[in-house]
Amino acid sequence: MGGQAVQFLASGLTxxxxxxxxxxxxxxxxxxxxxxxxxxxxxxxxxxMSAVSLVATGVPMPVxxxxxxxxAAIVGLALERLAVGRAKNADIxxxxxxxxxxxxxxxxxxxxVWDKNIHALAPLSGDTPIAFxxxxxxxQSLWVLGATVAVVIALSWFFRRTVLxxxxxxxxxxxxxxxxxxxxxxxxxxxxxxxxxxxxxLAGVLIAPITFTSHEVGIMxxxxxxxxxxxxxxxxxxxxxxxGLVLGLLxxxxxxxxxxxxxxxxxxxxxxxxxxxxxxxxxxxxxxxxV
Amino acid sequence: MESLAQSxxxxxxxxxxxxxxxxxxxLRGLAVLALVLALLPFALVNAYFYDVAILVCLNAIVCxxxxxxxxYAGQISLGHAGFFxxxxxxxxxxxANWGVPPxxxxxxxxxxxSLLAFVVGRPILRLxxxxxxxxxxxxxxxxxxxxxxxxxxxxxxxxxxxxSFSVLGFAVQGERMWYWVVGTCLVAAVWLALNLxxxxxxxxxxxxxxxxxxxxxxxxxxxxxxxxxFVLSAAFAAAAGGLTAFYxxxxxxSKASFMHSVELxxxxxxxxxxxxxxxxxxxxxxTVLPQALTVVKEYEMVxxxxxxxxxxxxxxxxxxxxxxxxxxxRSR
Numbered sequence: 001m002g003g004q005a006v007q008f009l010a011s012g013l014t015x016x017x018x019x020x021x022x023x024x025x026x027x028x029x030x031x032x033x034x035x036x037x038x039x040x041x042x043x044x045x046x047x048x049m050s051a052v053s054l055v056a057t058g059v060p061m062p063v064x065x066x067x068x069x070x071x072a073a074i075v076g077l078a079l080e081r082l083a084v085g086r087a088k089n090a091d092i093x094x095x096x097x098x099x100x101x102x103x104x105x106x107x108x109x110x111x112x113v114w115d116k117n118i119h120a121l122a123p124l125s126g127d128t129p130i131a132f133x134x135x136x137x138x139x140q141s142l143w144v145l146g147a148t149v150a151v152v153i154a155l156s157w158f159f160r161r162t163v164l165x166x167x168x169x170x171x172x173x174x175x176x177x178x179x180x181x182x183x184x185x186x187x188x189x190x191x192x193x194x195x196x197x198x199x200x201x202l203a204g205v206l207i208a209p210i211t212f213t214s215h216e217v218g219i220m221x222x223x224x225x226x227x228x229x230x231x232x233x234x235x236x237x238x239x240x241x242x243x244g245l246v247l248g249l250l251x252x253x254x255x256x257x258x259x260x261x262x263x264x265x266x267x268x269x270x271x272x273x274x275x276x277x278x279x280x281x282x283x284x285x286x287x288x289x290x291v
Numbered sequence: 292m293e294s295l296a297q298s299x300x301x302x303x304x305x306x307x308x309x310x311x312x313x314x315x316x317x318l319r320g321l322a323v324l325a326l327v328l329a330l331l332p333f334a335l336v337n338a339y340f341y342d343v344a345i346l347v348c349l350n351a352i353v354c355x356x357x358x359x360x361x362x363y364a365g366q367i368s369l370g371h372a373g374f375f376x377x378x379x380x381x382x383x384x385x386x387a388n389w390g391v392p393p394x395x396x397x398x399x400x401x402x403x404x405s406l407l408a409f410v411v412g413r414p415i416l417r418l419x420x421x422x423x424x425x426x427x428x429x430x431x432x433x434x435x436x437x438x439x440x441x442x443x444x445x446x447x448x449x450x451x452x453x454x455s456f457s458v459l460g461f462a463v464q465g466e467r468m469w470y471w472v473v474g475t476c477l478v479a480a481v482w483l484a485l486n487l488x489x490x491x492x493x494x495x496x497x498x499x500x501x502x503x504x505x506x507x508x509x510x511x512x513x514x515x516x517x518x519x520x521f522v523l524s525a526a527f528a529a530a531a532g533g534l535t536a537f538y539x540x541x542x543x544x545s546k547a548s549f550m551h552s553v554e555l556x557x558x559x560x561x562x563x564x565x566x567x568x569x570x571x572x573x574x575x576x577x578t579v580l581p582q583a584l585t586v587v588k589e590y591e592m593v594x595x596x597x598x599x600x601x602x603x604x605x606x607x608x609x610x611x612x613x614x615x616x617x618x619x620x621r622s623r
Contacts, residue, residue: 108590
């Protein structure tokens with residue numbers, strides 16, 4: 001029984017880390033522009049599929065991973081330049097349609113560039129399971145957890161110690177004030193898309209050996225990442241991480257102890273409950289509406 | 292007093308009266324729509340063309356309702372395919388398993404979905420913008436997953452057959468007859484929507500779209516109005532869903548999917564928000580486009596995605612209002 005619980009916790013934390021990485025991407029773009037980027041899940045797909053293709057051409061794994069992140073980042077930058085950046089002052093519905101359009105477009109392109117099949121990526125350090133407190137954990141799970149911790153440390157350094165990171169943070173607090181102190185908020189938005197796409201691609205590369213990848217994986221992962229971001233409080237970085245982990249854990253425990261068929265329902269029921277009772281998320285600041 | 296009356300009388304001679312003062316301007320568009328629907332069969336050369344026209348009408352009914360919610364009240368929903376799916380499955384299950392006459396099944400299912408929308412409407416519509424998008428999206432996905440998982444009742448992901456349709460013992464069969472049925476329903480839906488928009492309730496919706504605080508200040512119960520239009524749009528979606536189920540004779544959970552919700556919102560936004568005829572045009576264009584693209588099936592998603600992005604970037608007001616503005620300028 002104990003081993004089973006550890007098993008569920010381990011798989012929950014693995015999935016949760018992936019959700020957290022996707023949710024971070026949502027929050028980074030939201031902070032720079034108040035846009036919810038529904039194409040965020042497609043960066044995950046592009047990362048996974050690109051890595052599979054690069055490995056198939058004989059490129060060593062580390063290079064393939066960096067290449068996949070690079071490809072997704074370029075797609076993200078192009079998305080900002082060609083679509084979202086051009087409609088920045090549009091209302092929320094318009095922006096939602098643009099990014100959903102982008103996600104359908106990217107999925108369509110992926111289906112043409114690659115195919116409709118499901119692909120597996122080789123794990124980073126073999127697939128011999130590790131026995132741990134009565135549970136068996138695949139080594140790739142440890143890579144997912146380790147990489148997520150590394151990303152969180154790197155991001156907190158980036159936002160505290162670099163000029164671009166500080167500029168992005170300042171823009172999220174108050175775009176007008178940020179502009180007044182000389183921050184180019186257009187550049188911030190551009191960089192945000194690149195960063196968010198890179199994070200999504202990393203998530204896609206990390207999860208591909210466990211859950212496989214195809215041109216359609218972005219839909220659910222994107223929606224779960226959005227749910228995680230809302231759960232933690234949209235725009236909050238600690239919130240995105242906590243939201244992702246909580247969502248992953250609850251899903252895994254729910255699938256294990258309640259019903260695996262309703263695993264995905266659980267995530268969205270949770271979101272509705274949180275939205276009804278605490279619309280700003282678990283870690284979001286409670287904003288009172290001024291009348 | 293006398294001079295005022297005099298000046299008014301003399302003033303009234305100058306401007307010419309509108310040609311038909313008895314017909315409200317809103318009903319002229321309705322007449323045009325009815326005329327187009329009545330004449331369209333001359334262009335429908337075979338059953339396939341009828342099939343596409345029926346699908347256009349069914350989608351247009353959903354879009355006219357959804358446009359009241361998105362375009363007029365300014366509340367987004369990314370979950371209306373859920374209501375569509377529930378209407379479809381509700382009608383089908385009542386008719387197939389419970390022996391309810393098809394027409395009564397359609398009405399019962401629509402009423403049940405309206406009740407559901409009424410119950411969830413108030414807490415959901417307290418949310419705004421991106422949070423509202425997330426909540427409606429979540430609701431739609433929950434419905435879609437339940438429909439796909441309860442295979443004992445719904446037949447699961449493979450779908451279920453639906454009995455044929457009849458109204459008060461009169462069987463509706465064949466594309467031709469179905470076309471007249473859904474065409475009539477569409478005209479009725481548009482008539483309802485136009486009347487609502489021109490009523491005090493419609494003005495209240497537009498007011499709260501502009502500013503909920505300002506609307507409250509002038510005495511509008513904005514929460515109640517939002518729930519009312521949410522329920523109405525859900526009822527339109529459920530009724531169209533039920534009709535779709537009876538027409539096609541088979542339904543799958545994909546009709547309740549997130550992608551279908553996105554398609555519906557895209558039709559509304561493409562045609563033009565806050566334009567009832569825009570919703571009809573959007574439904575027509577985006578229903579016909581994938582049919583035309585089946586020749587180049589593998590490019591379908593690329594083209595659909597590109598159309599969505601390009602329209603929203605260059606014509607954020609949508610096709611019909613943009614064209615109307617351009618046409619208006621030229622004629623002047």
